[in-house]
Amino acid sequence: MANILVVDDEMGIRELLSEILSDEGHAIQLAENAQQAREARAQGAPDLVLLDIWMPDTDGVTLLKEWQRDGLLTMPVIMMSGHATIDTAVEATRIGALNFLEKPIALQKLLKAVQAGLTRAQETVRAPALAPRPVVAAQPEETPALGGFAVQNPAAAIAVRGGATVAGADNHMFNLSFDLPLREARDAFERMYFEHHLGREGGSMTRVAEKTGLERTHLYRKLKQLGVEPGKLAKKNA
Known part of the structure; x- marks a missing residue:
């Protein structure tokens, strides 16, 4: 079971995603805007976040940038939107989003993306911390x-x-x-x-x-x- 935060200003979308993911055995936390998402994140990092791009107060990309800037982007984030442009999707993945789902979201795409995100989160947790390697001046034949x-x-x-x-x-x-x-x-x-x-x-x-x-x-x-x-x-x- 994973703790998943669903952030979307549409009640129908929140309830639908909550129902689907709850049936899969996950614990779901809901937020209808960026402020509620901030408060949920302040209580502890969820295992995964489903984040809508277009929201009335602060849009999802801006919130993603905020988390990245403040060192809070420690969990996989999957962006969602029915109106986002390709540039917006690409920008979100550059900032740190793991995936992008276009609304209406197909059930199999949702479950596949969530599973991939949770797998990534588990791999990150299991990965051993690496000691910093000494900086060695590159020799002419090396290709950084x-x-x-x-x-x-x-x-x-x-x-x-x-x-x-x-x-x-x-x-x-x-x-x-x-x-x-x-x-x-x-x-x-x-x-x-x-x-x-x-x-x-x-x-x-x-x-x-x-x-x-x-x-x-x-x-x-x-x-x-x-x-x-x-x-x-x-x-x-x-």
Whole structure:
């Protein structure tokens, strides 16, 4: 049995989720707004939080940022919304949300996401604390990591000449200019990120969705928005 906090301003959604998860043997705590969620979190971290994005006082993403900032994001959080954009879902996962469920939520998707979240929480609890490793100066032949990519030239990871050069697992080089407007730089990085994972997974959308933590539908929309074509990448890496 797990302690699950459900945060949603719609009474019908709260009651439905409470009924479903209670039938699964979980203890459910309900909050109808961010303030009640804060109070519930202050009483102790639940095993999992289901958090609605659009709420009248403070939206779910803002509350998620607040918990992350204050060191309170110690439990898996699954975001929920029927109106969120892809950018909102991606932002939530970047902040620390484990998953995103689109309303109306299908029963099997809900149960699968909750189980995955509880499994993640148990793995975190069981993981032994690691002693800090001594900092060793990198030798010229070493290739430190930058955001999941291997940096071929460590100096390129710094804002030298306004950009960075990184390489994916297949040693394909990616260049990113820091002189771009923020939105364009973000899109460029996301394009590199998804191309990297699509290349590693042979174009498999299922495996890429699992790796990136996105629902397949959201992944398809995001790739279309970025102009990334999985089919071409799969053929290129075949």
